[in-house]
Amino acid sequence: MILKGNHPWKCTFEGCDKKFKFRCRLKRHEMTHSEERFFKCPELGCGKSYRRIDHLRMHSIIHSEDTKPFKCPMEGCESKFSLKHHLSRHKKEQHDIEKRFKCNIQDCNQSFTQDYLLRNHKTIHTGEKSYPCEHPGCTKSFSSSAKLRDHGQVHSEQKRWRCAFQGCTQDFQKYHQLCKHLRQDHKPTCEMCSQKVKDFKQLRLHMKTHDPNRLLFPCSWEGCDKYYSSIKSLNVHTKATHKNIRPFVCVVPGCEMTFAYKNVLTNHIKVIHEVILISYIQTYPRKVHKLNNEIKLNKQITDIEHLTGYDYERGRNIKCTIEDCKYLFKRNYDLERHLKSFHKDLLKNQETEEAL
Known part of the structure; x- marks a missing residue:
């Protein structure tokens, strides 16, 4: 024994x-x-x-054909299980134990073995979640006690979020307040040159400029000792400095200045055409808003539909300013290119008439 x-x-x-x-x-x-x-x-x-x-x-x-061979033998119960011990647990919880927690809703005879099962069941009748917030004036409710506990931090005045930067003792009640503080007051700073950058992604890119083993691309023009960290930057330098290519044209009427860099064009418009720019933006808004939900659908059209001009007018709310021209555009930039390419002679004639 x-x-x-x-x-x-x-x-x-x-x-x-x-x-x-x-x-x-x-x-x-x-x-x-x-x-x-x-x-x-x-x-x-x-x-x-x-x-x-x-x-x-x-x-x-x-x-086997039946992946759940273990059926509950209790009358009226159609539960099936793939493992025998799952069936045993089901019988113990649902049929063998006295169901002490009964639903008090009229005409409902349901009863349960656990309190939380009854609370979840009552949501069918009331439509409310099992765990309501008890804070005065708050009508929110939650499906679990853990979610209710997390929600309780909203009503708490305790400042749970503390800045981890050395020497900073600021505390915050909400996490997004801490994030805003980090972005504004603790911008990432290069330890080698003390330059501040927007975020840590920009800091990683900036640190590459201090790497003595980084790959550099020197300018091949005679007498130029410049070098760059990427071919793209080298090509921009070559076009702007040595080839004198200025692709950025001032869009303000009557100004024919061109620039090699987009940021220089932007500063030119702000400083030189500050008064004209306000009326120009009101007449020709640079930002094009989508008209309706149909435009948001990025529909892929076939080659035949593209060649035949299928659905050409969708999202094109900017008309060509030249009379009898039926072209439509989505951006003012596209309209400007169209005018310079297709109506170049007409624009010159208009400028000559205005000058006379």
């Missing part, structure tokens, strides 16, 4: 101190220390094998 709590069968495998009440369980456990898999799946084409026969039985369910 084996007394309760007595486990005489000990595993002899080195480093394993497990004990068992019965010898058969010890034998089954010893198979886990072996690399050999004695129990192979007999299904044709399936090469699975296992160390224990109960694992093979669990695996064999996937080859």
